[in-house]
Amino acid sequence: MTDGAAIDVADHQILAKQIIRGLMVIRGHLGCSLHEALDIFAARYEVLRVERPDDFVCSRDEYGVGFYS
DSSP: OOOOOOOOOTTTHEEEEEEEEHHHHHHHHHHHHHHHHHHHHHHHHHHHHOGGGGGSSSSSHHEEEEEOO
């Protein structure tokens, strides 16, 4: 598949903390499983945290609160 670093279709959702919508966008774009989408989402999240840290709506510690995968 891919490591997710170059998959930018869900950047808006990642930056806006729209985790489920981001996963849906990735799955729709790539036709992959939920597990693969989670891996891609996580890889892209890390890239965006480095490249665009000021664009996130919350801190790293707050990001995944309430989301259980």
